[in-house]
Amino acid sequence: MGIILPVQSHEPLYKQVRNAIEQAIRDGQFAQCPLPSSRALADELSISRNTVNLAYQEMLSEGLIVSEERVGYRANTAILSSSPGHAQEKNPPEPNTVDWRRHLQTQAQAPLPEIQKDYDWQAYPYPFIYGQVPSSSFPTTAWNRALRTSMEYPHVHWSLRDGGSSDDPLLVEQLRTNVLASRGIRAAPEEILVTLGAQNGLFLAARSLLGPGDRAVVENPGYPDIAHILAATKARVTPIEVDRDGLCVGDIPRTTKLIAVTPSHHFPTNVGLSEERRGLLLQAASDNDSLILEDDYDSELRYTGRAAPALRAVDRERVIYVGSFSKFLAPGLRIGYVVAAPELIERMRHERRYSVRHAPGQIQRALALMIETGDYQRVLRRYRLSLRDKWEAMNSALRFIIGRDFLPSTGGTSVWVPLPDHVRADAVVLEAAKRGVLVESGAPCFTAEHPDRQRFLRVGYAAIPIEAILPGLRVLADVIHDERKQTKR
Amino acid sequence: MGIILPVQSHEPLYKQVRNAIEQAIRDGQFAQCPLPSSRALADELSISRNTVNLAYQEMLSEGLIVSEERVGYRANTAILSSSPGHAQEKNPPEPNTVDWRRHLQTQAQAPLPEIQKDYDWQAYPYPFIYGQVPSSSFPTTAWNRALRTSMEYPHVHWSLRDGGSSDDPLLVEQLRTNVLASRGIRAAPEEILVTLGAQNGLFLAARSLLGPGDRAVVENPGYPDIAHILAATKARVTPIEVDRDGLCVGDIPRTTKLIAVTPSHHFPTNVGLSEERRGLLLQAASDNDSLILEDDYDSELRYTGRAAPALRAVDRERVIYVGSFSKFLAPGLRIGYVVAAPELIERMRHERRYSVRHAPGQIQRALALMIETGDYQRVLRRYRLSLRDKWEAMNSALRFIIGRDFLPSTGGTSVWVPLPDHVRADAVVLEAAKRGVLVESGAPCFTAEHPDRQRFLRVGYAAIPIEAILPGLRVLADVIHDERKQTKR
Numbered sequence: 001m002g003i004i005l006p007v008q009s010h011e012p013l014y015k016q017v018r019n020a021i022e023q024a025i026r027d028g029q030f031a032q033c034p035l036p037s038s039r040a041l042a043d044e045l046s047i048s049r050n051t052v053n054l055a056y057q058e059m060l061s062e063g064l065i066v067s068e069e070r071v072g073y074r075a076n077t078a079i080l081s082s083s084p085g086h087a088q089e090k091n092p093p094e095p096n097t098v099d100w101r102r103h104l105q106t107q108a109q110a111p112l113p114e115i116q117k118d119y120d121w122q123a124y125p126y127p128f129i130y131g132q133v134p135s136s137s138f139p140t141t142a143w144n145r146a147l148r149t150s151m152e153y154p155h156v157h158w159s160l161r162d163g164g165s166s167d168d169p170l171l172v173e174q175l176r177t178n179v180l181a182s183r184g185i186r187a188a189p190e191e192i193l194v195t196l197g198a199q200n201g202l203f204l205a206a207r208s209l210l211g212p213g214d215r216a217v218v219e220n221p222g223y224p225d226i227a228h229i230l231a232a233t234k235a236r237v238t239p240i241e242v243d244r245d246g247l248c249v250g251d252i253p254r255t256t257k258l259i260a261v262t263p264s265h266h267f268p269t270n271v272g273l274s275e276e277r278r279g280l281l282l283q284a285a286s287d288n289d290s291l292i293l294e295d296d297y298d299s300e301l302r303y304t305g306r307a308a309p310a311l312r313a314v315d316r317e318r319v320i321y322v323g324s325f326s327k328f329l330a331p332g333l334r335i336g337y338v339v340a341a342p343e344l345i346e347r348m349r350h351e352r353r354y355s356v357r358h359a360p361g362q363i364q365r366a367l368a369l370m371i372e373t374g375d376y377q378r379v380l381r382r383y384r385l386s387l388r389d390k391w392e393a394m395n396s397a398l399r400f401i402i403g404r405d406f407l408p409s410t411g412g413t414s415v416w417v418p419l420p421d422h423v424r425a426d427a428v429v430l431e432a433a434k435r436g437v438l439v440e441s442g443a444p445c446f447t448a449e450h451p452d453r454q455r456f457l458r459v460g461y462a463a464i465p466i467e468a469i470l471p472g473l474r475v476l477a478d479v480i481h482d483e484r485k486q487t488k489r
Numbered sequence: 490m491g492i493i494l495p496v497q498s499h500e501p502l503y504k505q506v507r508n509a510i511e512q513a514i515r516d517g518q519f520a521q522c523p524l525p526s527s528r529a530l531a532d533e534l535s536i537s538r539n540t541v542n543l544a545y546q547e548m549l550s551e552g553l554i555v556s557e558e559r560v561g562y563r564a565n566t567a568i569l570s571s572s573p574g575h576a577q578e579k580n581p582p583e584p585n586t587v588d589w590r591r592h593l594q595t596q597a598q599a600p601l602p603e604i605q606k607d608y609d610w611q612a613y614p615y616p617f618i619y620g621q622v623p624s625s626s627f628p629t630t631a632w633n634r635a636l637r638t639s640m641e642y643p644h645v646h647w648s649l650r651d652g653g654s655s656d657d658p659l660l661v662e663q664l665r666t667n668v669l670a671s672r673g674i675r676a677a678p679e680e681i682l683v684t685l686g687a688q689n690g691l692f693l694a695a696r697s698l699l700g701p702g703d704r705a706v707v708e709n710p711g712y713p714d715i716a717h718i719l720a721a722t723k724a725r726v727t728p729i730e731v732d733r734d735g736l737c738v739g740d741i742p743r744t745t746k747l748i749a750v751t752p753s754h755h756f757p758t759n760v761g762l763s764e765e766r767r768g769l770l771l772q773a774a775s776d777n778d779s780l781i782l783e784d785d786y787d788s789e790l791r792y793t794g795r796a797a798p799a800l801r802a803v804d805r806e807r808v809i810y811v812g813s814f815s816k817f818l819a820p821g822l823r824i825g826y827v828v829a830a831p832e833l834i835e836r837m838r839h840e841r842r843y844s845v846r847h848a849p850g851q852i853q854r855a856l857a858l859m860i861e862t863g864d865y866q867r868v869l870r871r872y873r874l875s876l877r878d879k880w881e882a883m884n885s886a887l888r889f890i891i892g893r894d895f896l897p898s899t900g901g902t903s904v905w906v907p908l909p910d911h912v913r914a915d916a917v918v919l920e921a922a923k924r925g926v927l928v929e930s931g932a933p934c935f936t937a938e939h940p941d942r943q944r945f946l947r948v949g950y951a952a953i954p955i956e957a958i959l960p961g962l963r964v965l966a967d968v969i970h971d972e973r974k975q976t977k978r
Binding site for chain 1: 549611650820832836
């Protein structure tokens with residue numbers, strides 16, 4: 001097969017594998033045929049399949065190889081031929097080729113890094129990944145039924161039409177009466193916009209409100225994507241600390257135009273914004289003429305106690321409420337909504353028209369039908385119960401196995417786990433992956449210079465089966481223990 | 490319990506109950522404990538449980554109370570303390586309400602107006618509307634089958650996952666091998682991006698390439714939305730005339746960075762860009778270091794002769810190809826794609842990630858399955874035949890009834906009909922609508938000062954049944970005749 005590992009090396013085994021594969025590709029071995037399967041290569045090299053998978057994952061994430069349905073991995077020849085290798089001499093640059101650096105717009109710098117996720121989470125025995133939903137917990141029967149109905153008269157018209165800048169009126173009505181009411185939010189139809197997931201709501205709000213020189217505030221740690229979305233408007237994005245009571249509201253500069261916050265379950269720690277801070281935040285917004293971008297991406301997933309009402313339920317003017325169906329239906333559906341003042345919704349509708357027009361009609365109608373029939377509430381209840389069981393399993397297992405204090409959460413789909421001193425999150429993540437445990441480092445949620453960057457893991461439990469939680473956390477505890485020993489040496 | 494109904498009242502009983510509960514809440518009775526169950530309250534007041542439920546429902550929908558798992562209803566104290574009641578005297582109306590004009594970003598001016606469409610086209614006996622697809626011509630059976638399969642193993646993973654900035658690899662593969670090939674386009678996976686319809690492709694390209702001061706060119710007449718999309722980047726947008734051979738390429742300024750063009754079927758006239766002009770356009774782009782944004786929104790719908798290859802098939806570097814499934818599947822699906830240089834696709838993928846993430850997974854997978862099974866090609870063939878029949882019916886009817894020369898088209902879904910001198914398109918559209926005929930004025934496709942603005946109708950034939958074409962055009966001819974008489978008086 002021609003993939004040869006070095007005889008001696010101080011590099012981790014998976015790195016050696018990765019480098020050997022890359023060398024083989026650069027030598028032109030896989031120009032025509034796919035790369036060997038992880039099983040075949042593991043057999044060939046007499047190493048574990050996980051190690052090969054890790055090597056492939058890293059190359060995949062760096063774009064050196066591409067994944068192809070029914071084929072497996074292939075060398076990404078485009079990238080390889082433009083990097084140090086044989087191909088470059090053959091094609092001298094044409095005089096008139098496009099200089100893309102000159103043509104592409106310069107990108108704004110965001111204060112938080114980009115999240116790079118491992119999208120092959122199903123390959124891991126213990127996928128403590130955040131943000132994915134396993135197909136087993138998706139309400140397939142109810143959704144299929146709603147899709148089928150959405151293709152029948154009279155619904156099919158709404159499923160197929162070009163809606164211009166409008167939304168499906170049935171979905172808007174169902175959001176108003178059955179979804180928003182449970183968050184204490186009253187909204188007229190002209191205060192509601194259907195979006196392509198919460199991401200699209202955040203984007204449209206930022207685009208409508210921010211420009212060069214405006215100041216916006218994000219949480220630190222926080223959702224990295226919101227920092228990128230706000231920074232893309234050329235606004236100055238200021239990260240503000242978060243503690244056990246949520247965003248440190250007192251630190252927000254008075255000149256801030258937009259405050260992006262996750263009050264129900266702070267992203268990524270899952271703490272709730274305290275009663276007192278909520279009051280201070282609303283008061284500060286009113287005093288300073290700021291607007292609040294309330295990202296309420298998973299408030300439905302609460303397992304204990306009483307939910308505080310949405311900020312939007314309290315202040316119907318300054319709060320822009322962003323909701324999503326990604327967390328308890330599926331992120332792949334790409335459907336969410338915004339509730340805000342009619343003036344802002346009108347502008348966001350305009351921005352949406354000239355970027356995507358509208359969310360796919362059939363998904364809007366099928367979702368509306370699912371809510372109207374009550375299937376949605378039933379599914380949500382059932383899903384919440386199953387997540388609560390996992391949440392309890394996580395809490396008790398973490399308490400006894402990790403043996404450390406961790407931030408208490410009332411809901412969400414992940415636990416924010418602090419690491420012992422001197423143990424780095426990135427190192428734990430890498431070693432855990434080698435042992436089949438997929439967890440996420442907290443680092444990408446912090447600014448680059450934050451002292452706590454490497455001190456937390458984000459351990460998600462939506463995608464992992466409940467019976468895998470305890471054994472998976474045991475492996476994770478071993479990894480942390482081993483890392484700790486190593487740092488002490 | 491302290492909920493007291495008025496002795497006498499003209500209000501419906503449930504309203505009286507509702508008001509009594511609200512009063513009790515405002516008096517602070519339910520600050521700590523949940524509201525009584527509907528059964529308990531019905532017993533207490535000796536009224537039916539349905540009446541109590543109705544009262545609770547209304548309060549729930551207005552956000553006055555919230556529903557809690559296992560507890561029942563609770564007063565939403567946050568709302569009540571800030572609404573008309575005892576609390577408000579404490580908080581007099583604030584002076585600083587939001588001045589939205591100050592908060593919203595100023596909008597760029599586009600050289601073309603906004604299209605305002607009548608989305609209730611189904612109410613007209615003769616809907617010669619452009620851009621809509623009747624549900625009768627949608628391949629419901631094949632689409633339902635593909636949707637069902639997309640929810641089964643192994644496809645369901647791709648339907649539901651958060652794909653981050655990636656696309657469904659099966660759809661990318663099917664686009665490459667089965668869709669793009671028919672346009673003469675070769676593309677590697679890293680040259681393809683799946684978008685939310687063509688609109689999203691145009692938007693992402695503009696956002697990646699244009700900034701303040703850059704010059705972009707659009708067609709005049711042309712697709713109004715592209716003018717708005719380009720203008721939103723603060724680029725200078727220059728409209729260039731179109732004649733019987735398509736865009737007047739010689740008039741494009743040398744300093745142009747991006748040229749937006751519809752070469753296959755010019756929007757809205759349906760003329761094709763001539764062989765000679767195509768060569769000149771590609772040469773000019775190369776000479777001036779311009780890029781070409783090729784909007785190939787409906788080239789599949791060609792009924793006679795041989796299609797010229799896509800510009801992208803000739804120049805794989807400077808041409809950004811935008812395709813769509815809106816015209817021959819349905820605009821409501823919101824699915825399209827872009828083919829461009831890997832450097833640009835990478836940037837557009839970044840812009841897409843922070844605006845919508847990706848097109849809904851299930852729609853990507855179902856479409857991929859439909860192409861893979863061959864259903865797509867079968868459906869397209871059938872649909873093309875049925876549209877060709879309509880196209881022929883339109884051509885012969887227009888020739889004899891309208892009795893005027895009109896631009897010959899080789900395909901598309903509309904005919905561009907010139908009006909007699911002094912007859913204004915807007916007047917014809919208004920009068921035709923009164924007589925049950927929905928046609929579109931050509932005016933919105935022209936710049937405001939263009940002399941031909943009021944001289945054309947756009948008569949679409951995708952949505953109208955074939956048997957309605959002849960009688961519908963007869964009514965339209967009458968309207969034009971009457972308008973002409975009136976202008977002569």
